[in-house]
Each structure stands twice: as structure tokens, then as C-alpha cells.
Amino acid sequence: xxxxxxxxxxxxxxxxxxxxxxxxxxxxxxxxxxxxxxxxxxxxxxxxxxxxxxxxxxxxxxxxxxxxxxxxxxxxxxxxxxxxxxxxxxxxxxxxxxxxxxxxxxxxxxxxxxxxxxxxxxxxxxxxxxxxxxxxxxxxxxxxxxxxxxxxxxxxxxxxxxxx
Amino acid sequence: xxxxxxxxxxxxxxxxxxxxxxxxxxxxxxxxxxxxxxxxxxxxxxxxxxxxxxxxxxxxxxxxxxxxxxxxxxxxxxxxxxxxxxxxxxxxxxxxxxxxxxxxxxxxxxxxxxxxxxxxxxxxxxxxxxxxxxxxxxxxxxxxxxxxxxxxxxxxxxxxxxxxxxxxxxxxxxxxxxxxxxxxxxxxxxxxxxxxxxxxxxxxxxxxxxxxxxxxxxxxxxxxxxxxxxxxxxxxxxxxxxxxxxxxxxxxxxxxxxxxxxxxxxxxxxxxxxxxxxxxxxxxxxxxxxxxxxxxxxxxxxxxxxxxxxxxxxxxxxxxxxxxxxxxxxxxxxxxxxxxxxxxxxxxxxxxxxxxxxxxxxxxxxxxxxxxxxxxxxxxxxxxxxxxxxxxxxxxxxxxxxxxxxxxxxxxxxxxxxxxx
Numbered sequence: 001x002x003x004x005x006x007x008x009x010x011x012x013x014x015x016x017x018x019x020x021x022x023x024x025x026x027x028x029x030x031x032x033x034x035x036x037x038x039x040x041x042x043x044x045x046x047x048x049x050x051x052x053x054x055x056x057x058x059x060x061x062x063x064x065x066x067x068x069x070x071x072x073x074x075x076x077x078x079x080x081x082x083x084x085x086x087x088x089x090x091x092x093x094x095x096x097x098x099x100x101x102x103x104x105x106x107x108x109x110x111x112x113x114x115x116x117x118x119x120x121x122x123x124x125x126x127x128x129x130x131x132x133x134x135x136x137x138x139x140x141x142x143x144x145x146x147x148x149x150x151x152x153x154x155x156x157x158x159x160x161x162x163x164x
Numbered sequence: 165x166x167x168x169x170x171x172x173x174x175x176x177x178x179x180x181x182x183x184x185x186x187x188x189x190x191x192x193x194x195x196x197x198x199x200x201x202x203x204x205x206x207x208x209x210x211x212x213x214x215x216x217x218x219x220x221x222x223x224x225x226x227x228x229x230x231x232x233x234x235x236x237x238x239x240x241x242x243x244x245x246x247x248x249x250x251x252x253x254x255x256x257x258x259x260x261x262x263x264x265x266x267x268x269x270x271x272x273x274x275x276x277x278x279x280x281x282x283x284x285x286x287x288x289x290x291x292x293x294x295x296x297x298x299x300x301x302x303x304x305x306x307x308x309x310x311x312x313x314x315x316x317x318x319x320x321x322x323x324x325x326x327x328x329x330x331x332x333x334x335x336x337x338x339x340x341x342x343x344x345x346x347x348x349x350x351x352x353x354x355x356x357x358x359x360x361x362x363x364x365x366x367x368x369x370x371x372x373x374x375x376x377x378x379x380x381x382x383x384x385x386x387x388x389x390x391x392x393x394x395x396x397x398x399x400x401x402x403x404x405x406x407x408x409x410x411x412x413x414x415x416x417x418x419x420x421x422x423x424x425x426x427x428x429x430x431x432x433x434x435x436x437x438x439x440x441x442x443x444x445x446x447x448x449x450x451x452x453x454x455x456x457x458x459x460x461x462x463x464x465x466x467x468x469x470x471x472x473x474x475x476x477x478x479x480x481x482x483x484x485x486x487x488x489x490x491x492x493x494x495x496x497x498x499x500x501x502x503x504x505x506x507x508x509x510x511x512x513x514x515x516x517x518x519x520x521x522x523x524x525x526x527x528x529x530x531x532x533x534x535x536x537x538x539x540x541x542x543x544x545x546x547x548x549x550x551x552x553x554x555x556x557x558x559x560x561x562x563x564x565x566x567x568x569x570x571x572x573x574x575x576x577x578x579x580x581x582x583x584x585x
Contacts, residue, residue: 013352013441017549022528026231026238028205040551060353060386064547065528066288068205068304089357089388090288094304144188144318154306155212158314163190 001122003081003101004130005052009114012058014041016070016091019062025069033069034076051078054118056109058084062091068098075100081120083127083138085109096145097154103127105138166416168324169391170359173299173413177282185323185420193223194298195276196311197285199267199524200228204242205305206286207249210312218253219315225257225276226250227267230524232260235531265496265522268292268380268464272372273496278402279394280411284308284317289464289546291382295375296402297394297412302383322388324359325350326421329366331430336580338474339374340466340544340564343381344435346427348445356386358422361415363393366429372401373470380465381546384442434579436542437562440550448579454561458541459484459572460553462493462520463527466544466565469499469506475569476508478583479515485575490517491526491533517572529553535560542571 018041020033027033038045055074061084062070071094074082082095085106095102101122108127112118117130125138141149151157158164167175167182175183177191198206203226218224226246231239243260250258259270268289271277279297283290286308293300303317311317327346347354360382362375370378375392382390392398394412402410436451438444461467461475472494484490492512494500500522503509509519526533527545535541535554540561543553548560563571566580573583 015547015549017528017547017552021551022201022530025201025528025530026236026242028208028242040556060356063352063386064288064549066202066286066290066302066304068202068286068306071304072205086353086356088353088386090302090304090383093307097304097306097310142188142320148318154310154318155209158310159213163310163316163318164314 001101002120003054004119005054005080006050007054007056007112007114007116007118008045008049009056009112010041013060013063014057015064016062016067017064019070020067020073025067028069030072030076033073037073037077046077049077049079052080053078055079055082056112057082058109059086061087063088066090068094071095071098071100083108096148099149099153103138105136108136165420166418168359168419169361169393169413169415170299170324170389171321173280173282174319174321183321185321187321188318189321190316190318191282193284193311193315193317194281195283196224196308197267197271197283197287197290198226198308199230199287200232200243200246201230202286202305202308203246206308206312207245209306209309213309213313215313218255218312221254222256223315224255224312225271226255227259227270228261228264229266229522230528231530232264232523233521263497265499266464266467266524269467269495269499272296272376273405273498275405275407278407278410279398280413284311288383289380291387291389292376292380292464294379294382294389294391295372297392297398297410299389299391301389322357322359323422324361325355326424327360327362328424328426329362329364329429330426331366331428332369333429333432336566337432337434338564338566339370339377341432341435342427342429343378344437344442344445344562345432347381347385347442348435350385352384352441352443353386355382358387360385360387360390362390367393367395369429371470372397373468376468377465384546434564434567436567436577437548439548439559439561442548442562451577454540454577456488456542456571456576457539458533458535459488459490459568460526460533460541460543460545461565461568462495463524463545464495465546467493467495467499469502471544471565472503472508475565476511478566478569478580479573480511482515482573484516484572488572488575490572491520492517493520494522496522526553542568542577544568
């Protein structure tokens with residue numbers, strides 16, 4: 001699977017309360033959640049995000065609440081891939097379960113700047129910064145998780161009988 | 165190779181003799197939990213699975229606590245969706261207004277979790293039940309949906325940090341101070357993907373309320389779960405609440421830990437986590453004059469009877485500072501009733517505080533105590549992220565019930581000793 005888009009960059013410990021504030025958790029509508037994505041950390045995000053853009057983050061991205069509304073809001077906003085130094089564990093499994101592409105790559109997270117054009121091939125784990133020409137290698141997912149992603153998430157994996 | 169407490173529970177639930185850190189397993193679940201915010205998303209996902217019924221109607225629980233009693237029309241519709249689903253699937257443990265409480269206070273009280281269980285909950289503070297010697301972890305709504313359907317969840321077996329507790333807590337120091345001290349020491353990702361296992365002779369001085377509070381905030385250090393070694397205090401609690409027969413798992417002598425951290429409980433002093441991360445822990449020698457606008461005493465972290473007693477001891481016969489709004493929220497109906505019978509509610513009301521029905525409301529900036537721009541709150545909750553309790557320019561200071569009560573009286577962040585001496 002390949003992804004290409006412009007980088008939108010944030011720092012360490014971005015929590016799910018700023019990704020989607022709790023005042024909007026009275027809905028589970030994807031488009032409505034996307035319209036408030038990142039609102040408490042970056043009010044310009046919704047206005048400038050383009051379909052395919054790549055979110056770059058530091059350590060412990062998605063810490064805090066277990067709300068699946070956070071990866072849903074990011075995915076529905078048009079972000080195709082999140083590259084972080086590390087992810088908080090509930091966000092990590094939620095993203096896999098709903099089919100939001102994520103990858104841990106500290107070097108890429110460090111090196112890519114806001115607005116850079118980024119290309120990523122998740123089959124090979126190669127991430128390219130097309131603006132600077134730099135290339136990074138991320139560790140591939142374990143086979144079990146790769147299968148969930150290939151099946152289009154956990155629900156599909158159970159519905160089609162690959163997990164019983 | 166020896167296993168940790170968590171690894172033993174996971175191995176048993178995956179039908180394996182042993183597991184090791186990093187291994188991916190599919191484990192059987194004893195309980196699947198959701199609330200009024202996360203369950204609606206799970207119910208929509210469940211519908212896509214093509215299953216007519218849930219895997220076991222007695223092993224699923226939904227608690228209406230976050231925006232309940234319904235804060236607005238949308239919240240009402242979310243609760244209705246949960247109510248309808250539980251009715252249709254004949255879910256035994258559905259807790260609505262009148263029976264509900266804050267989920268992580270309610271489930272142990274109702275005896276729904278016992279030692280040795282494997283529990284998932286679509287709420288990050290599901291790690292609370294580690295206090296009972298269970299493996300218990302927060303997940304998202306999709307995991308909840310799949311757990312409801314097949315009674316299983318996938319896990320990467322975690323490695324662990326062992327916390328060896330020694331000594332005894334001093335007066336006015338509680339489990340909250342211990343966990344804020346620990347998070348201050350290791351950071352908000354200090355235990356990322358790992359277990360925090362609590363053991364040692366110091367356990368003897370920790371009440372179940374202290375342990376539930378400590379395990380509750382394991383997630384604030386990034387941990388997969390927090391778990392306490394089972395002792396007489398745990399077993400007494402489990403029996404008193406009518407939970408199922410416990411299965412006690414002790415870590416092997418040769419269990420491998422990433423790290424062993426010694427905590428001398430007698431050296432812990434009242435601790436406050438400054439905005440905007442729980443790791444910004446400070447003790448009173450590092451805290452100046454900080455005026456506050458609101459105090460919240462409650463939540464899944466600190467809304468238990470012992471917490472209310474600690475606050476009442478300080479607030480008894482004293483008045484809350486002018487211009488400070490003090491909100492006390494007993495975590496369950498039973499705690500509310502017990503607090504009433506013990507005269508605690510009278511103490512709070514006479515001091516100028518309000519007492520609310522159980523709800524998560526203000527902790528996550530839902531309702532029942534939202535902060536305006538520039539306002540500060542001292543709260544016994546678990547997160548102080550930007551905008552957590554309201555406006556993005558407001559500030560949340562995390563503290564114990566004793567510190568919150570002392571601060572309510574003085575109108576600034578204060579240690580219990582400042583008021584009681």
C-alpha cells in the first residue's frame with residue numbers, strides 16, 4: 001500500500017482530548033468528528049488538511065482516552081498515514097482495528113518538516129521525503145497485524161472468518 | 165523462563181502453558197465493558213459482524229456514566245442506543261441512571277471482576293481492576309464489538325516494570341500521591357506498552373481504594389495494565405463484594421522484568437501534577453501561591469468512600485473559600501448512600517460544596533463543572549491535558565482528595581497540613 005501527501009507536523013504527547021475534544025463525543029458521525037479534528041491543538045488543521053496528507057508526530061501520539069473517535073476523526077479528515085516516534089498503545093490498536101495506516105519511525109518523524117511532500121510504501125516500509133530527497137526505513141508490522149490490516153480491519157477479519 | 169503475573173494470566177486465557185513478551189496471542193475474556201460514549205461506536209461495528217447474539221450475555225457490561233444523566237439530546241440518543249442494544253441482546257449487566265455509577269468504581273463494587281480475570285473495556289481506565297489481581301486493559305470500540313461477538317481479544321504479551329513497595333504511608337498521603345509520584349518519576353510514556361506490577365511489603369498499608377486509584381492511573385504512564393499482587397486485603401474485598409472465586413497468579417521467582425523500581429512509601433509526600441501532563445509532579449516545597457477557581461472531588465480515580473472521608477475530615481466545620489466552586493461527586497449510588505449515612509454529605513454541603521449524582525461529567529470536560537478561559541481547578545481526576553476540563557486556556561491540577569479539600573478551604577493549592585495544623 002502506497003501513500004503520498006503533504007506533511008502536517010505536531011510534537012510529543014499529542015493526546016486524544018486535543019485530537020477530538022470530549023465535548024464532541026456525543027456523536028459518532030465520522031464527518032462531524034472530522035470537522036473538529038485537532039481543534040484544541042491546531043484550529044487551522046480542518047481548513048488546510050487535504051486528502052492524502054501525512055501526519056507527522058513525536059513520542060506517545062494518541063495518549064489518554066481510549067476513544068476510537070480519535071483515529072476515526074483523523075482518518076475521516078483525509079489523513080492517509082500517521083508517522084510518529086511512538087504511539088500510545090490504545091491509539092495504536094484502535095488505528096489498526098479501524099484501518100488507519102500508522103507507522104513508527106523516529107528518524108522520519110525527526111527529519112520531516114511541516115509542508116514537506118512525503119511518500120511511503122508500507123509493503124517495503126520505505127518512507128521518502130520528496131522535498132529533501134531523504135529516505136527512511138520503518139519496521140514492518142508483525143504478520144498477525146498485517147493480516148488484520150489486509151482484511152480491512154478487525155471487524156472484517158472476524159466477519160470473513162480469518163479470526164474466530 | 166519465568167513469567168510475570170500478567171503473563172501468567174494471559175497464558176491461561178490463551179490456553180498456553182507459557183507466553184513471553186512480544187508474543188501475539190488471542191485470549192479468552194471474562195468481561196467486556198463499554199460506556200455511553202464508546203458503546204454506540206461498538207454497537208455500530210457489532211452490527212457489521214453478522215452475529216445475532218453476544219458471546220455471553222453475563223460477560224458484557226454497559227455503564228451509562230460519561231454524559232449521564234443525559235447532558236443533551238445527542239447524549240440521550242447515545243444512551244438510548246445502548247439501552248436498546250442491551251435489551252435486545254438480553255445483556256445482564258446494563259447499568260442506567262439509578263443503578264449506575266462511574267464504571268471503574270461500580271464494577272469492583274458489584275463483584276463483576278475477580279482475581280485472575282482477563283477484562284477489556286472500551287475506556288482507558290479499565291486498567292483499574294488490576295488492583296484486584298486481574299489482567300485488565302483499555303481498548304477501543306472495535307475491540308469491544310469483537311469482544312462482545314467472540315469473547316476474545318488479540319494482545320501483544322507485555323514486558324513489565326516491577327514496583328517494589330516498602331514502608332508505610334504518612335498521614336494525609338494516599339494512593340493518589342503514590343501514583344503521581346511514580347508518573348513524575350517515569351513520565352507519561354515511562355511504561356509504554358508494558359505492565360506495571362506492584363508488589364512488596366508496602367502493600368500491607370494500602371487500602372483497596374489506594375490500590376484501585378494507583379492501578380487506575382497506570383494508563384497515564386502509558387502502561388498496558390497495572391496489577392497488584394493478591395493478598396488478604398484483596399481476597400477480603402473480593403469476598404465482601406460477592407465476586408467469583410479468585411484465581412491467584414503470583415509472578416515466578418525468575419520472572420524477567422525490564423526494570424525494578426523501589427518505592428519507599430514513607431518518603432512520598434502530598435503531590436500535585438501541574439498542567440498539562442500528569443508527569444508534571446511537584447511536592448509542596450516546589451509549589452508557590454496558586455489561586456484556584458474550582459475543586460472537583462470524585463471520578464473513577466478518587467470518588468470512593470475512603471476518598472470522600474479523607475476530604476470530609478478536612479472540610480468538617482470549615483467553609484470553602486469565597487469564589488471557589490467545590491463539586492463533590494460520589495462515584496456510585498452505594499457510595500452516595502454510605503456517604504449520606506456517615507454524615508459526609510452534610511459536611512460537604514455545610515462547607516459550601518455541591519454534591520452531585522454519580523457521573524464522569526467534569527473530568528473530561530463533558531458537563532457539571534466546565535472551566536472558562538483563564539480558570540484553574542484542583543481536581544482528584546486523572547488527566548490535566550490542554551482543554552481537558554473546558555476552555556483550552558484553563559488549567560487542571562491533579563491531586564489527592566485531601567489536597568483538593570484543603571485547597572477548597574484556602575482557595576489556593578494547599579497541603580492538608582496547612583489546614584489541619
